[in-house]
Structure formats: C-alpha cells, structure tokens
Amino acid sequence: MDSQVLINEEQFELILxxxxxxxxxxxxxTNTDLIGLQPRGTRVAHRLRDRLSQLLGNxxxxxxxxxxxxxRDDLMMRDKPIAPQENKMDFLVDGRNIILVDDVFxxxxxxRAGLDALLAYGRPNKVELxxxxxxxxxxxxxxxxxxxxxxxxxxxxxxxxxxxxxxDGVDRVILYNSKPE
Numbered sequence: 780m781d782s783q784v785l786i787n788e789e790q791f792e793l794i795l796x797x798x799x800x801x802x803x804x805x806x807x808x809t810n811t812d813l814i815g816l817q818p819r820g821t822r823v824a825h826r827l828r829d830r831l832s833q834l835l836g837n838x839x840x841x842x843x844x845x846x847x848x849x850x851r852d853d854l855m856m857r858d859k860p861i862a863p864q865e866n867k868m869d870f871l872v873d874g875r876n877i878i879l880v881d882d883v884f885x886x887x888x889x890x891r892a893g894l895d896a897l898l899a900y901g902r903p904n905k906v907e908l909x910x911x912x913x914x915x916x917x918x919x920x921x922x923x924x925x926x927x928x929x930x931x932x933x934x935x936x937x938x939x940x941x942x943x944x945x946x947d948g949v950d951r952v953i954l955y956n957s958k959p960e
Contacts, residue, residue, distance in 0.1 A: 780928050786952035794928040799830040811876040812841040816893045817864040820881035823911050847892035873901035882941045884910040887920035896912040
C-alpha cells in the first residue's frame with residue numbers, strides 16, 4: 780500500500796499553533812466554546828484548548844466532546860455496528876458561539892450529524908467549524924469549514940489518516956492510495 784506523509788511532526792505543531800492563533804483573531808473565548816466531534820475530533824479540540832489556554836495566560840477554555848453516532852444518516856448502511864462514545868458536555872450552548880472541531884473534513888455528513896447532536900445542549904448563537912485536514916471537492920453537503928489546518932485534493936481511492944502521539948507514537952498525517960486495514 781503506497782503512502783506519503785502529508786504533515787510531519789514539526790508541521791503538525793505549527794498547524795495547530797496557527798489554528799489557535801486564527802481562533803484568537805476572531806474569539807476571546809468569554810462566550811465561545813470548543814466542541815470536539817468524537818472520536819478523532821476530540822484530540823484536535825483538546826490540543827487547541829490547551830494551546831488557547833496557554834496563549835490566553837492560562838484562562839480556562841471550555842471544551843466538550845460530542846458523540847454523533849445516532850445522528851448519522853448512514854448509521855444503517857455500515858457493514859458492522861458503530862460503537863457510540865460518551866458525550867462529555869458539562870455545559871449548555873444557549874446563546875454561545877460554538878466551534879465544532881474535527882480531524883478530517885470530507886463529505887460534511889459528520890458535521891451535519893454534529894449540528895443535530897449539538898441542539899440537545901441548547902441553541903447556540905453561532906456555529907463555526909475548525910478542521911485539521913480539509914479534503915476539498917468531495918462534499919456531499921453544502922458545509923464548509925471556517926478554520927482549516929491544511930487543504931488537500933485527493934482522488935477517489937485515496938484515504939487520509941491522522942496519527943496521534945498518544946496512540947501511534949507520532950503526530951502526523953498520511954495519505955494512503957487505498958484505505959488501510
């Protein structure tokens with residue numbers, strides 16, 4: 780299986796730092812919360828939260844974890860059942876600005892499910908999207924991210940995988956020419 784590293788460890792840190800600075804250009808985080816979409820968007824959200832807190836002089840940045848499993852429109856089209864995760868949302872979102880965070884933005888369907896799941900926690904004032912990787916030209920829904928780490932174009936058989944230091948021993952993004960098993 781052919782693959783290439785799209786983002787190495789050094790670039791990974793620079794991209795997360797840039798995303799944190801972009802978020803600070805538009806939000807002071809007094810009325811803005813980060814919400815990571817489980818499972819993989821939560822890692823990005825927590826890394827951003829930690830960096831934002833550091834940049835804001837150790838100010839607390841609220842960060843939740845939202846499971847979208849039962850809000851997906853492809854739930855019954857899977858080969859095997861999806862295991863739901865636990866929501867970790869100890870706050871409501873009424874009247875607040877929300878930044879949904881995911882690792883890879885592909886068709887837009889996970890984000891649509893995230894918007895549906897988010898409404899169980901109130902009616903936000905505004906919702907934006909931050910993603911580590913935006914795979915362009917593959918949208919199935921008219922949703923676009925506001926904050927993007929890196930945009931890539933890929934062909935149909937290619938697959939993007941984000942590897943995390945905590946799980947894989949290294950932070951990096953790899954492009955495979957076919958889906959890894």
